[in-house]
Amino acid sequence: KTAAMENLLAKRQWAELSTQFADEKFEEWPFWQRGAGAFTRGRAYVFTKQGEKAEADFQTALAYTADPRIRTTLLASIGSNREILLNDEEGALEAYRQNFETRTSIGGADEYRSVQRAALILAHQQKFDDALETLHRIDLEKTKGHWLHSSLLTLGDIYQLAGKKDKALEVWKKVEGDREASKSHRETAEKSIKTQPESDGIENAK
Numbered sequence: 748k749t750a751a752m753e754n755l756l757a758k759r760q761w762a763e764l765s766t767q768f769a770d771e772k773f774e775e776w777p778f779w780q781r782g783a784g785a786f787t788r789g790r791a792y793v794f795t796k797q798g799e800k801a802e803a804d805f806q807t808a809l810a811y812t813a814d815p816r817i818r819t820t821l822l823a824s825i826g827s828n829r830e831i832l833l834n835d836e837e838g839a840l841e842a843y844r845q846n847f848e849t850r851t852s853i854g855g856a857d858e859y860r861s862v863q864r865a866a867l868i869l870a871h872q873q874k875f876d877d878a879l880e881t882l883h884r885i886d887l888e889k890t891k892g893h894w895l896h897s898s899l900l901t902l903g904d905i906y907q908l909a910g911k912k913d914k915a916l917e918v919w920k921k922v923e924g925d926r927e928a929s930k931s932h933r934e935t936a937e938k939s940i941k942t943q944p945e946s947d948g949i950e951n952a953k
Contacts, residue, residue, distance in 0.1 A: 749780050752787040761794035773807055782811035786821060793824070798832030816855070822846050823857040826864060836868050843868075853885050859894045863901045875909040896922050896932040903939060916943060 748768070755764035768788055773781045789804030805825045812818050826842035829835040846861035847853060853862055862884050869878035882905065885898050899922050906915035922928050922936035 748776070749783050749787065752784060752791075756787055756791060759794075761791040764788065764791040765795050765797065765800075773804075773811075778811070782808045782817070785811065786817075786824075789828075790824065793828055793832065796832060798828055801828045802833065819846050819855060819857045819861075823861050826861060830864065830868065836872065840865055840868055847884055850884075856894075859885065859898070863898060866901060866905060870905040870908040873908075875905065878905050878909075892927075893929065893932075896925065896928040900932060900935055900939070903936070907939075907943075912943060916940060 748771070752764055752768055755761075755767070765788060768784075771784065771788065773785045776784055785804045786808035789801045789808060792798070792801035792804060802825070805821060805828065809818065809821050809825070812821060822842050822845050826839045826846075829842060830839035843861040843865040846858050847865075850858065853859055862881060866878045866882035869875075869881060879902075882898065882902055885894070887895065887898060887902075890898060899918050903915045903918040903922075906912075906918065919936040919939045923933050923940065925933070928936075
């Protein structure tokens with residue numbers, strides 16, 4: 748059954764997956780299949796915007812998943828579902844933080860995403876110092892490539908939300924002018940720069 752579900756997920760047949768396997772009771776599945784089955788159906792529920800059902804399946808998956816890498820992906824999915832579909836910022840923060848608070852360094856994609864999303868949530872809550880402290884769990888001096896540039900874009904967004912326009916522009920221009928940055932990251936930086944009013948020349952941040 749897990750293979751059939753994963754096949755439907757890969758084909759983006761999310762509605763069919765969530766309908767066809769809607770009555771599955773994962774606690775009756777073989778123990779080693781329960782986590783994978785619940786996680787797969789949960790992702791289908793996310794794509795069909797059924798946030799409450801996705802949360803339930805993700806919690807089931809978490810209970811039956813021991814692999815640290817899969818748990819990291821699960822927690823990122825739980826955070827995203829809570830943030831976007833359930834509008835539960837505190838719940839999202841709780842999930843995201845489990846992916847980085849006990850780590851001495853950030854390395855995996857889901858860890859990077861969790862840090863970035865948590866930082867932006869805190870910024871939207873006007874907890875700017877906490878947001879910056881969270882984002883700087885990513886070592887911007889040592890990080891390269893995609894995650895460096897996406898983290899810098901996030902940093903610019905935090906500065907913008909904090910009213911530190913000049914610092915935001917400085918960071919975005921750094922990404923825009925970096926030829927090693929991806930086209931999409933440079934375009935995002937350019938768009939962010941263009942949405943800002945002309946600088947008055949006064950630095951409004953330390």
